[in-house]
Amino acid sequence: MDNISSLNYFIPELTLTLTILVLIIYDLFLKKEESNYTVYVAAAGLVFTLVMLLSSYSNVETSLFLGMVAHDPFSFFFKFLFVLTAFFTVIISSTSLEMKGKFHGEFNTFVLLITLGMFLLVSATNLLLVYIAFELVSVTSYIVAGYLKDSKRGSEAALKYVIYGGVSSGIMLYGFSLLYGLTGTLEIAEIGRILSQNNSGNLTVLVSFLMILAGFGYKIASVPFHFWAPDVYEGAPTAFTAFLSVGPKAAGFALLIRFLNTAFVSQDNVNMASWGALEQLAWPEIMMWISAITMTLGNLVALKQDNIKRLLAYSSIAHAGYVLMGIVVLTQDGLFAMMFYLSAYYLMNLGAFFVVLNVADRFGSEEIDGYNGLVYKAPFLAVCMGIFMFSLAGIPPTVGFIGKFYLFAALIKGGSAYYPLAIIGALNSVVSLYYYARVLRAMFVRGEAVDSEMPIIKTPVAVIGMLAFPVLILGLYWAPLSDFAHASLKILITH
Amino acid sequence: MESFVFYIFALMTITGGWIVIYSRNLIYSAFSLLITFVGLAGLYGLLMADFIAATQILIYAGAVLILLLFGIMLTARKTSIEITQSNLPRLPGAIISSLIFLLLMVVIFSEPNWNSATNPGVRETVPMIGKLLMTKYLIPFELASILLLAALIGSVFIARREES
Structure with a gap:
């Protein structure tokens, strides 16, 4: 579709861009103490974007801007998650004590810029656009990671993030260039077509793929590109950590799915995993190893953490490992399970970080010991955190359990070659139970009743409640979410 | 030569x-x-x-x-x-x-299948690049400008002294 008529399908992105520009200009007219007002503009813009997004939904796959951007249910699914994430993040950051007196206008602008980058990252079908969107997300994230300039941890986080990010996106670009050298095109679908025609050159494809995986793996924080995650999660403002742990991670997975699915997986047989050009390269085995090592390392290191943000950082690495189980099979079942799990993970992880933020604001602690007796001090928060922890550990009746169930089911259905990974995944779930239970024990068992009345800030508590409720409800009745994920399995293949 | x-x-x-x-x-x-x-x-x-x-x-x-x-x-x-x-x-x-x-x-x-382009000879590339930037590569071009805007605001933000 040509550029002008594509604009009809591009209204959500245009709305988002317009909101960003309005935010930048509006912020100029505000005094520094008033910069918090920008949250209204950002939130209104996001709501408007959501409305536009919903109204632009279509059940067919369309290729926009002369084959640059895909407009399909798959990208809609992720865009929907991103808008909600950004919305909750700007709302909660405006109440956060950590951000008090800081420049909210810039913060909101950056969050929206990352959202725009993620929108294009999940819908790009051309490697050039993939790269630019990737950098838009990364560069903006570096800035926000170091947002708390008076904190040493924040500066360290930003610096580490920049260095790891620069190296991994450089390696990824080299991988792109090898693929371009082989095929002479940047269109992902075209690359897949040409690669399936000439069978030789497996080594080049494998090397370029491992290099590209460096970039994607960095976004989803999988081993061995995870080193930045704990420091960045700890040093960034907690509201942004919450955003970072779900948004860009989901975008990285979406990109990985689209890339593999478009370029390498033949669509002739939807139920069988058929790896097309990668068949001879032992690609599923490589992904299996990455998945197994990622979840094991994440869980084992999480055992030793005392800081709750670091604990959740390692837990999010482990969760990336679980989701990668879906990539290993890459059947329709696997993709569905990944999307279901990512949305479940979105609810519970965002919620858990928001509780961390609220507890840090009210009781001034980010250590697990600071959660002692939380149930007496802030019963609602403690119960919500309990729900999130149960869900992260994958215990019924929560949505985390259903998500994990689908992942394992897809893996086992894929064939007996995947059983070892399923066993490792199950063992990991047991290990992870220990450190989630530590938080639960601190909140409910340890500590004693105190009757210090702490002022309750209503907005964050309401947001946390809004996230905890669906975790429970979707754990009992998950048909709406699974229907949505099933309907979103349509990925644009050719143009 | x-x-x-x-x-x-x-x-x-x-x-x-x-x-x-x-x-x-x-x-x-x-x-x-x-x-x-x-x-x-x-x-x-x-x-x-x-x-x-x-x-x-x-x-x-x-x-x-x-x-x-x-x-x-x-x-x-x-x-x-x-x-x-x-x-x-x-x-x-x-x-x-x-x-x-x-x-x-x-x-x-070791790769036998490199996609080698033929030498097009001396020609003007600027008009071609200009046309492509306004047609096929319009979206990457516009997104790059947003990326630069983000980087600009970010660098000003980082450089700005925080009064405390």
């Missing part, structure tokens, strides 16, 4: 890069980056990409390098001569990078 010119530019690029890494003086490193950039521009020129060669000189040699030099001179408290750099630990780094180099060489020379 053409291969002779190629080797000169290639030599410039590699020598420049060599000095960047091995010079202990950061200012020398920054200046030898200039040699690399000019060598690269020459290589682009040989590939008949005149526009990219020109932008390489304008942006990298002209703007980025100057900024780099200003950055080094203005941010360091000490005078320029004493600023040093070191790349440690050397041995693991050397082993890893030689292995990667070896792997890439094997890939490049």
Whole structure:
């Protein structure tokens, strides 16, 4: 579709861009103490974007801007998650004590810029656009990671993030260039077509793929590109950590799915995993190893953490490992399970970080010991955190359990070659139970009743409640979410 | 003749890069980056990409390098001569990078299916690039401008002094 008529399908992105520009200009007219007002503009813009997004939904796959951007249910699914994430993040950051007196206008602008980058990252079908969107997300994230300039941890986080990010996106670009050298095109679908025609050159494809995986793996924080995650999660403002742990991670997975699915997986047989050009390269085995090592390392290191943000950082690495189980099979079942799990993970992880933020604001602690007796001090928060922890550990009746169930089911259905990974995944779930239970024990068992009345800030508590409720409800009745994920399995293949 | 010119530019690029890494003086490193950039521009020129060669000189040699030099001179408290750099630990780094180099060489020379373009000869590339930027590559072009806006605001934000 040509550029002008594509604009009809591009209204959500245009709305988002317009909101960003309005935010930048509006912020100029505000005094520094008033910069918090920008949250209204950002939130209104996001709501408007959501409305536009919903109204632009279509059940067919369309290729926009002369084959640059895909407009399909798959990208809609992720865009929907991103808008909600950004919305909750700007709302909660405006109440956060950590951000008090800081420049909210810039913060909101950056969050929206990352959202725009993620929108294009999940819908790009051309490697050039993939790269630019990737950098838009990364560069903006570096800035926000170091947002708390008076904190040493924040500066360290930003610096580490920049260095790891620069190296991994450089390696990824080299991988792109090898693929371009082989095929002479940047269109992902075209690359897949040409690669399936000439069978030789497996080594080049494998090397370029491992290099590209460096970039994607960095976004989803999988081993061995995870080193930045704990420091960045700890040093960034907690509201942004919450955003970072779900948004860009989901975008990285979406990109990985689209890339593999478009370029390498033949669509002739939807139920069988058929790896097309990668068949001879032992690609599923490589992904299996990455998945197994990622979840094991994440869980084992999480055992030793005392800081709750670091604990959740390692837990999010482990969760990336679980989701990668879906990539290993890459059947329709696997993709569905990944999307279901990512949305479940979105609810519970965002919620858990928001509780961390609220507890840090009210009781001034980010250590697990600071959660002692939380149930007496802030019963609602403690119960919500309990729900999130149960869900992260994958215990019924929560949505985390259903998500994990689908992942394992897809893996086992894929064939007996995947059983070892399923066993490792199950063992990991047991290990992870220990450190989630530590938080639960601190909140409910340890500590004693105190009757210090702490002022309750209503907005964050309401947001946390809004996230905890669906975790429970979707754990009992998950048909709406699974229907949505099933309907979103349509990925644009050719143009 | 053409291969002779190629080797000169290639030599410039590699020598420049060599000095960047091995010079202990950061200012020398920054200046030898200039040699690399000019060598690269020459290589682009040989590939008949005149526009990219020109932008390489304008942006990298002209703007980025100057900024780099200003950055080094203005941010360091000490005078320029004493600023040093070191790349440690050397041995693991050397082993890893030689292995990667070896792997890439094997890939490049063992691959029979490289998609080789034919030499289009001397032509004007600027109108073609301009047309493509306004048609096929419109979205990446616009997104790049947003990326630059983000980077600009971000750098101002980072540089701004926080009053406390």
